[in-house]
Amino acid sequence: MDLFTREIVGWQISSKHDKNLVIKAFLDGVMNRDLQKPTYIHTDQGSEYTSQDYTKLVQDFGVTILMSTKSSPWENGFQESFYNNFKTDLGLEFDRFENEDHFLGEIHYTLHNYNHNRIHSALKMPPAKFHANYLETVCKKRGA
16 A cells, blocks of 8 residues: 555455565555655564565665554554455455455455545545646646
């Protein structure tokens, strides 16, 4: 999640919640921002985020890693709030999905809807629109 725009910029799906999953999600987010790296990345202290492979990759990109204090989920409140809303929006009842492809399609749809249609309370508009407005403002200031 880009905390400025509140957009979900990188995501992955896996049957395992491990370092490979978070590495792929991080790289997806960087690729979706045209290789524009974040300044900071904030996570909890799960083993996938503290793994040497993940921390080395993120640091090789020049990104500073910030982590929540153990047993302090509120320090990652933006992400925790998103997950709560995402599960509600997705209607996370596994027996409602016909198969894995249906489940994956619904995840993609829910994330797209969150970024492009759902009004974010802090932004008063969808995150993608806020991002587009910001880029337009920056371009005008630069005379582009």
